[in-house]
Amino acid sequence: xxxxxxxxxxxxxxxxxxxxxxxxxxxxxxxxxxxxxxxxxxxxxxxxxxxxxxxxxxxxxxxxxxxxxxxxxxxxxxxxxxxxxxxxxxxxxxxxxxxxxxxxxxxxxxxxxxxxxxxxxxxxxxxxxxxxxxxxxxxxxxxxxxxxxxxxxxxxxxxxxxxxxxxxxxxxxxxxxxxxxxxxxxxxxxxxxxxxxxxxxxxxxxxxxxxxxxxxxxxxxxxxxxxxxxxxxxxxxxxxxxxxxxxxxxxxxxxxxxxxxxxxxxxxxxxxxxxxxxxxxxxxxxxxxxxxxxxxxxxxxxxxxxxxxxxxxxxxxxxxxxxxxxxxxxxxxxxxxxxxxxxxxxxxxxxxxxxxxxxxxxxxxxxxxxxxxxxxxxxxxxxxxxxxxxxxxxxxxxxxxxxxxxxxxxxxxxxxxxxxxxxxxxxxxxxxxxxxxxxxxxxxxxxxxxxxxxxxxxxxx
Amino acid sequence: xxxxxxxxxxxxxxxxxxxxxxxxxxxxxxxxxxxxxxxxxxxxxxxxxxxxxxxxxxxxxxxxxxxxxxxxxxxxxxxxxxxxxxxxxxxxxxxxxxxxxxxxxxxxxxxxxxxxxxxxxxxxxxxxxxxxxxxxxxxxxxxxxxxxxxxxxxxxxxxxxxxxxxxxxxxxxxxxxxxxxxxxxxxxxxxxxxxxxxxxxxxxxxxxxxxxxxxxxxxxxxxxxxxxxxxxxxxxxxxxxxxxxxxxxxxxxxxxxxxxxxxxxxxxxxxxxxxxxxxxxxxxxxxxxxxxxxxxxxxxxxxxxxxxxxxxxxxxxxxxxxxxxxxxxxxxxxxxxxxxxxxxxxxxxxxxxxxxxxxxxxxxxxxxxxxxxxxxxxxxxxxxxxxxxxxxxxxxxxxxxxxxxxxxxxxxxxxxxxxxxxxxxxxxxxxxx
Numbered sequence: 001x002x003x004x005x006x007x008x009x010x011x012x013x014x015x016x017x018x019x020x021x022x023x024x025x026x027x028x029x030x031x032x033x034x035x036x037x038x039x040x041x042x043x044x045x046x047x048x049x050x051x052x053x054x055x056x057x058x059x060x061x062x063x064x065x066x067x068x069x070x071x072x073x074x075x076x077x078x079x080x081x082x083x084x085x086x087x088x089x090x091x092x093x094x095x096x097x098x099x100x101x102x103x104x105x106x107x108x109x110x111x112x113x114x115x116x117x118x119x120x121x122x123x124x125x126x127x128x129x130x131x132x133x134x135x136x137x138x139x140x141x142x143x144x145x146x147x148x149x150x151x152x153x154x155x156x157x158x159x160x161x162x163x164x165x166x167x168x169x170x171x172x173x174x175x176x177x178x179x180x181x182x183x184x185x186x187x188x189x190x191x192x193x194x195x196x197x198x199x200x201x202x203x204x205x206x207x208x209x210x211x212x213x214x215x216x217x218x219x220x221x222x223x224x225x226x227x228x229x230x231x232x233x234x235x236x237x238x239x240x241x242x243x244x245x246x247x248x249x250x251x252x253x254x255x256x257x258x259x260x261x262x263x264x265x266x267x268x269x270x271x272x273x274x275x276x277x278x279x280x281x282x283x284x285x286x287x288x289x290x291x292x293x294x295x296x297x298x299x300x301x302x303x304x305x306x307x308x309x310x311x312x313x314x315x316x317x318x319x320x321x322x323x324x325x326x327x328x329x330x331x332x333x334x335x336x337x338x339x340x341x342x343x344x345x346x347x348x349x350x351x352x353x354x355x356x357x358x359x360x361x362x363x364x365x366x367x368x369x370x371x372x373x374x375x376x377x378x379x380x381x382x383x384x385x386x387x388x389x390x391x392x393x394x395x396x397x398x399x400x401x402x403x404x405x406x407x408x409x410x411x412x413x414x415x416x417x418x419x420x421x422x423x424x425x426x427x428x429x430x431x432x433x434x435x436x437x438x439x440x441x442x443x444x445x446x447x448x449x450x451x452x453x454x455x456x457x458x459x460x461x
Numbered sequence: 462x463x464x465x466x467x468x469x470x471x472x473x474x475x476x477x478x479x480x481x482x483x484x485x486x487x488x489x490x491x492x493x494x495x496x497x498x499x500x501x502x503x504x505x506x507x508x509x510x511x512x513x514x515x516x517x518x519x520x521x522x523x524x525x526x527x528x529x530x531x532x533x534x535x536x537x538x539x540x541x542x543x544x545x546x547x548x549x550x551x552x553x554x555x556x557x558x559x560x561x562x563x564x565x566x567x568x569x570x571x572x573x574x575x576x577x578x579x580x581x582x583x584x585x586x587x588x589x590x591x592x593x594x595x596x597x598x599x600x601x602x603x604x605x606x607x608x609x610x611x612x613x614x615x616x617x618x619x620x621x622x623x624x625x626x627x628x629x630x631x632x633x634x635x636x637x638x639x640x641x642x643x644x645x646x647x648x649x650x651x652x653x654x655x656x657x658x659x660x661x662x663x664x665x666x667x668x669x670x671x672x673x674x675x676x677x678x679x680x681x682x683x684x685x686x687x688x689x690x691x692x693x694x695x696x697x698x699x700x701x702x703x704x705x706x707x708x709x710x711x712x713x714x715x716x717x718x719x720x721x722x723x724x725x726x727x728x729x730x731x732x733x734x735x736x737x738x739x740x741x742x743x744x745x746x747x748x749x750x751x752x753x754x755x756x757x758x759x760x761x762x763x764x765x766x767x768x769x770x771x772x773x774x775x776x777x778x779x780x781x782x783x784x785x786x787x788x789x790x791x792x793x794x795x796x797x798x799x800x801x802x803x804x805x806x807x808x809x810x811x812x813x814x815x816x817x818x819x820x821x822x823x824x825x826x827x828x829x830x831x832x833x834x835x836x837x838x839x840x841x842x843x844x845x846x847x848x849x850x851x852x853x854x855x856x857x858x859x860x861x862x863x864x865x866x867x868x869x870x871x872x873x874x875x876x877x878x879x880x881x882x883x884x885x886x887x888x889x890x891x892x893x894x
Contacts, residue, residue, distance in 0.1 A: 316881070
């Protein structure tokens with residue numbers, strides 16, 4: 001009896017903890033909008049009802065339940081919250097560059113909810129970003145998927161807790177420069193990159209087997225076997241082999257993309273997304289057949305050798321070949337107009353509206369493993385929504401209001417100048433940045449460059 | 462036998478061109494000039510209103526006639542029914558032609574060694590065969606100011622048309638000596654100087670600028686008096702600003718620096734243009750009062766300060782224009798100069814309005830560069846730089862159908878397009894057979 005009381009008390013405590021850890025959820029009725037559902041076409045003059053953070057009803061003549069705010073969106077467009085599949089927003093540190101494999105480090109430990117970039121992304125209609133480890137390593141750290149719940153001081157509040165684990169891989173110039181040329185260790189070439197991957201996964205297989213053998217023996221009576229040494233790095237690689245983690249791989253050239261496809265196939269890995277993927281168009285049929293697609297820039301090229309042979313038609317070629325394709329930012333600036341970046345696939349390759357919008361909503365949701373929760377306007381999904389003045393694929397579109405879980409975090413009418421949550425007391429004057437280092441793929445990597453090459457290499461994405 | 466061999470070789474030589482042709486597939490499309498009539502379009506002249514169902518006649522590199530009822534006699538006719546004709550866009554600040562791959566030092570030619578090198582000529586380093594040029598011009602950007610960067614006086618910028626096989630063929634008739642005004646902004650996250658150190662660095666740089674200006678003034682007065690001067694190319698170039706031969710392009714961004722720059726040019730008898738001007742909106746009235754034109758941008762850029770409203774950079778050109786500043790827009794880019802229409806469109810959407818934004822990429826830069834008689838609008842007598850588009854060319858999904866630069870019909874192709882053509886439906890596909 002006493003035991004039961006303790007148990008109940010513990011249960012009560014747990015449930016209070018759980019309840020208090022719940023993030024803010026809102027209710028709202030948005031009326032008379034042109035609703036761009038992405039998956040179910042465009043609905044003119046329609047309403048969307050949100051209750052407790054979930055889309056409850058989509059249709060016409062919906063009336064607001066008691067106490068639910070109504071927003072008139074006549075003449076405006078409503079679309080799902082934009083999802084950026086490649087970002088470094090709100091991360092204190094981006095690269096742990098010390099080894100070609102650093103699978104054990106986790107970006108969820110580095111989340112900085114004070115970064116004003118989160119608010120600025122909301123002002124561009126972005127509700128979810130995939131905050132990634134940098135590209136200094138062949139196998140980088142584990143990424144974190146963020147929901148832009150601006151205003152919370154608790155990092156846990158802006159992490160999308162129900163998103164699956166993902167990990168950063170990187171091929172080509174960056175890992176070979178940092179390790180091969182910078183430190184004189186493998187990999188210095190794209191051959192070395194493959195070796196690092198195959199060696200890593202084979203070691204992980206042995207590690208896995210050692211634990212399986214131990215666990216099998218442990219259930220036997222009179223077992224004397226001791227447990228293998230726990231290794232977070234190898235365990236993470238083993239989790240990849242077991243399909244528990246989605247790989248997001250920084251890649252540019254067709255040869256390295258094709259190499260990773262072959263490695264993945266040899267090890268039975270199917271959860272694989274390519275990032276940047278500038279030459280993805282050259283191996284589009286292979287990407288379509290064997291992977292979860294590619295997340296690309298709309299039009300970036302020529303900033304380094306491995307993107308010199310790029311085309312702005314990349315996303316269109318990938319899409320028409322059947323690959324899941326998303327448009328990402330990898331930039332504190334671009335993240336603010338991904339709707340415009342997606343529209344570039346209409347200029348370069350004639351994508352239709354739904355195809356273009358899917359590239360910043362449903363497709364990145366699929367690649368992050370969250371398409372059952374977000375990415376379209378459908379009953380039952382989380383209410384991440386944006387109201388636009390003008391069609392979001394028009395260059396003149398201006399985001400008006402952005403909601404995460406039905407809570408409004410950006411409203412152009414209530415936007416005040418200074419949106420910082422915290423001001424540093426130690427800085428006398430606020431620094432002025434002209435070319436903010438938007439691109440942080442190679443942040444925190446110390447290299448012995450001369451001053452001139454520092455200038456030349458300050459665009460290391 | 463000898464004769465036989467000779468005859469055989471003669472036969473072979475005669476056959477060679479034919480054999481060569483037989484081994485090459487396809488044909489390269491070159492820019493071509495001629496007499497062109499662009500018929501039945503909506504012509505947005507910028508300076509003389511918008512004309513419906515109008516035509517534009519191009520001959521000898523110039524716009525010959527604009528209006529209705531133009532004879533097609535002897536002209537190649539382009540049916541532009543349902544389409545729009547705009548002047549070619551001018552990007553007022555780029556590194557186009559000066560860099561091919563920005564991370565590969567061997568291809569970077571915009572930053573020379575040294576703090577005082579105004580005699581470095583951007584035009585010299587323009588690579589007419591850069592892959593970036595055809596990529597840029599099919600977007601409707603026909604003309605670009607290409608600007609060296611680096612030290613206090615890094616060199617001389619040049620305006621180029623995006624057609625031609627030598628820098629001189631590309632040169633569009635405007636140069637300016639560049640000055641990087643001492644900046645209180647940080648160079649990046651790695652810039653850990655204290656505010657005091659930045660101030661000291663700037664005071665030192667400004668002192669140097671003042672000394673150089675004085676020196677150039679003496680140099681110019683000696684030169685104009687016919688004195689025999691030692692070879693001093695740096696001073697010779699700076700003196701051209703003092704003589705009025707060349708304007709000075711002052712790169713200045715932070716509000717305090719703009720104020721200082723305005724103070725610095727006070728009483729100096731020369732032509733000044735400001736570029737960058739990221740925080741121009743904070744001091745727009747003062748810039749307007751001084752009558753200094755600005756080459757503003759990039760527009761698609763982050764605010765300079767964390768406390769700024771998110772749209773500070775988007776709304777900057779509009780705020781300055783409203784205050785009465787003459788504004789041209791630049792991308793400050795190299796391979797992404799093709800995005801100029803989108804920078805202008807963002808300025809339009811965030812307060813500038815479409816009409817002003819169009820001026821900022823056409824007639825305003827033409828006026829600022831002293832070239833309004835030949836560039837920046839669709840008028841008879843001007844250089845034939847124009848674009849034909851399915852839609853407002855700022856609009857993202859608009860397709861640019863034809864581009865004319867210097868009267869040349871530009872091939873609507875580049876490496877990006879050729880790769881699309883090759884790889885859209887790759888052969889072999891997934892399986893080899």
